[in-house]
Amino acid sequence: MIRRRALSDYAIFVALAVECVVLAVATDAFFTADNLSNVLRQNAFPAVIAAGMTFVILTGGIDLSVGSVVALSGVLCADAIVRDLGLGTAVAIGIGVGVLVGLLNGVVVTRLRVPPFVVTLATMLIVRGAAFKYTDARTISGLPPAFSTVSQSWSMAIVLAAVFAASWLLLMRTPFGRHVYATGGNREAAWLSGVRVDRVLVKVYVLCGLGAGLAGVLVASRLSAGYPRAGELYELDAIAAVVVGGTSLMGGRGSIWGTLAGAFFIGILNNGLNLYNVSPYDQMMVKGAVFLAAASLDRWRK
Amino acid sequence: MRRLLTVLIPLLAVVSCGGTGSPASSRPVIGATLLTGTHAFYKDLEAGMREAAAAKGFDLTVVACEMDPAKQASQIEDLVARRVRALIVAPCDSSAVVPALGAPERAGIPIFTVDIAAHGGKIVSHVASDNLAGGRLAAEALATRIGGKGKVVIIDHPTVASVQDRVKGFEEVMARYPDITIVARPSADGQRARATQIMEDMLQAHRDLKGVFGINDDSALGAANVIEAAGRRDIVVVGFDATEEAQAAIRRGSPLEADIAQHPRRIGETAIDIIARHLSGEAVPAVVAVEVEVVDESTLAAK
Numbered sequence: 225m226i227r228r229r230a231l232s233d234y235a236i237f238v239a240l241a242v243e244c245v246v247l248a249v250a251t252d253a254f255f256t257a258d259n260l261s262n263v264l265r266q267n268a269f270p271a272v273i274a275a276g277m278t279f280v281i282l283t284g285g286i287d288l289s290v291g292s293v294v295a296l297s298g299v300l301c302a303d304a305i306v307r308d309l310g311l312g313t314a315v316a317i318g319i320g321v322g323v324l325v326g327l328l329n330g331v332v333v334t335r336l337r338v339p340p341f342v343v344t345l346a347t348m349l350i351v352r353g354a355a356f357k358y359t360d361a362r363t364i365s366g367l368p369p370a371f372s373t374v375s376q377s378w379s380m381a382i383v384l385a386a387v388f389a390a391s392w393l394l395l396m397r398t399p400f401g402r403h404v405y406a407t408g409g410n411r412e413a414a415w416l417s418g419v420r421v422d423r424v425l426v427k428v429y430v431l432c433g434l435g436a437g438l439a440g441v442l443v444a445s446r447l448s449a450g451y452p453r454a455g456e457l458y459e460l461d462a463i464a465a466v467v468v469g470g471t472s473l474m475g476g477r478g479s480i481w482g483t484l485a486g487a488f489f490i491g492i493l494n495n496g497l498n499l500y501n502v503s504p505y506d507q508m509m510v511k512g513a514v515f516l517a518a519a520s521l522d523r524w525r526k
Numbered sequence: 527m528r529r530l531l532t533v534l535i536p537l538l539a540v541v542s543c544g545g546t547g548s549p550a551s552s553r554p555v556i557g558a559t560l561l562t563g564t565h566a567f568y569k570d571l572e573a574g575m576r577e578a579a580a581a582k583g584f585d586l587t588v589v590a591c592e593m594d595p596a597k598q599a600s601q602i603e604d605l606v607a608r609r610v611r612a613l614i615v616a617p618c619d620s621s622a623v624v625p626a627l628g629a630p631e632r633a634g635i636p637i638f639t640v641d642i643a644a645h646g647g648k649i650v651s652h653v654a655s656d657n658l659a660g661g662r663l664a665a666e667a668l669a670t671r672i673g674g675k676g677k678v679v680i681i682d683h684p685t686v687a688s689v690q691d692r693v694k695g696f697e698e699v700m701a702r703y704p705d706i707t708i709v710a711r712p713s714a715d716g717q718r719a720r721a722t723q724i725m726e727d728m729l730q731a732h733r734d735l736k737g738v739f740g741i742n743d744d745s746a747l748g749a750a751n752v753i754e755a756a757g758r759r760d761i762v763v764v765g766f767d768a769t770e771e772a773q774a775a776i777r778r779g780s781p782l783e784a785d786i787a788q789h790p791r792r793i794g795e796t797a798i799d800i801i802a803r804h805l806s807g808e809a810v811p812a813v814v815a816v817e818v819e820v821v822d823e824s825t826l827a828a829k
Binding site: 244254256258259260264266269287361363365372412444446448449451453454455456457494495498499501504505 | 563585587588590593594595596598599600601603604605606609619620621622624625626645685715740
């Protein structure tokens with residue numbers, strides 16, 4: 225039992241290593257400084273969203289609104305820059321809107337006892353609608369070149385490292401982290417042993433919104449534009465990264481490093497399939513198969 | 527461990543099978559990223575590119591971003607990492623694609639746009655339908671059918687550059703008909719549902735309306751349905767794109783009487799042809815307009 229558990233806990237890291245070795249050997253385009261910096265830049269924002277999503281999924285919840293938050297955050301941030309409110313204010317607005325949506329999700333989930341799937345499905349629509357309405361479905365362009373430096377490889381690397389280090393500290397080195405695992409593992413038992421379950425839940429949705437808001441700013445910087453259709457289906461990419469990373473959708477079990485590895489496993493799979501000239505339809509099928517394999521591994525471990 | 531391997535081995539098999547051929551071959555590779563791979567227009571465009579690439583001895587990699595500009599930026603970077611000889615882009619957003627064009631530019635990879643132009647970047651050549659000519663043809667077709675006089679409405683989508691050209695060509699020709707007046711230019715954003723609502727309003731506002739120009743087939747078909755349902759046989763609709771559905775409508779005698787056909791396949795072929803000429807050192811024009819043509823009952827009958 226212990227051996228089996230340890231094996232599946234490390235499966236994603238083994239898979240990631242094998243994937244990198246295979247690509248490095250099989251194509252001369254993969255293991256180049258340029259391509260590796262591409263991989264880092266391309267996957268930093270999906271990984272940041274997935275970090276927040278890990279908290280929510282560890283409590284047994286789900287957040288479908290993150291893709292829409294990416295759009296609204298990016299649009300508002302771009303708009304603030306175009307209106308000359310300053311880079312700091314613009315970034316704060318982008319992240320702030322993510323926090324607000326997260327707060328709304330958390331409050332509705334805990335106060336009204338509506339299942340997270342339904343609540344965040346609703347906010348997904350509301351927030352996406354707001355992004356379209358605010359821009360009248362047009363792209364906000366004309367951002368200064370300085371804003372693009374936010375999404376350079378090195379700054380993306382710093383943001384990524386900071387987000388995951390902070391997430392790890394929160395999860396593994398604070399009482400809050402233990403409460404997240406306890407809430408997901410057995411909500412009743414957590415409550416009986418004095419964990420304020422509702423507060424924990426509100427906080428995880430706020431963290432998830434924060435990550436999505438930050439990702440929205442990064443996407444806007446990368447595109448040098450506020451694009452109201454940005455982030456479509458990103459919620460599914462984030463959930464896939466968390467699950468492939470070994471976190472159980474039932475809650476209570478998983479790790480933040482698994483999520484990081486999961487996000488990069490999927491990202492490198494995309495990159496490798498693109499380098500390899502695999503048709504988009506085959507790419508979808510391969511990704512579906514990987515997702516299924518990861519989910520079955522989770523069932524098998526129990 | 528055995529279980530783990532059963533998961534990994536098929537995966538690796540897929541990855542390594544996918545790679546047979548292309549990376550090892552020495553033929554020059556052209557990379558293309560399209561805004562969608564699931565729309566009939568782009569499938570035809572891709573088929574045209576593939577055919578021409580095969581004929582000219584290029585390897586062609588085509589990826590689609592499905593309207594996600596961040597994904598398109600990643601695809602452009604991946605193609606640059608693959609060191610393609612030339613890059614074809616059909617941007618899903620003319621502005622948002624611009625920063626992504628920096629990487630191929632720095633790597634010295636020539637960039638070509640097809641169908642939709644980019645609002646910046648160093649583009650060697652833009653290959654697209656001649657929308658200006660299309661608009662003119664649409665105006666001629668409509669003017670002849672309504673006998674050179676009466677009120678006309680354009681169902682517009684003014685934020686799209688190609689549509690701006692269509693409308694410009696249309697207005698240019700209509701200006702030569704003193705008895706035709708363009709009474710309104712409402713926007714339906716190219717969507718059928720909105721075109722339907724707008725057409726209902728237009729029928730109320732302009733009871734003696736004679737003609738409608740829909741800037742794409744969704745606009746034109748939405749308008750034609752309303753006119754048909756209202757039993758008005760005296761209003762003529764002209765559309766743009768000549769989709770299968772529009773052609774069927776023309777055949778069965780709906781108010782949609784004529785349409786402008788683009789040739790996506792020819793756009794794809796022309797793009798590859800222009801790239802071949804550029805790579806062999808020839809100077810190529812900055813804009814290449816691919817011709818369009820009128821489709822109506824008589825041309826459909828001749829097919």
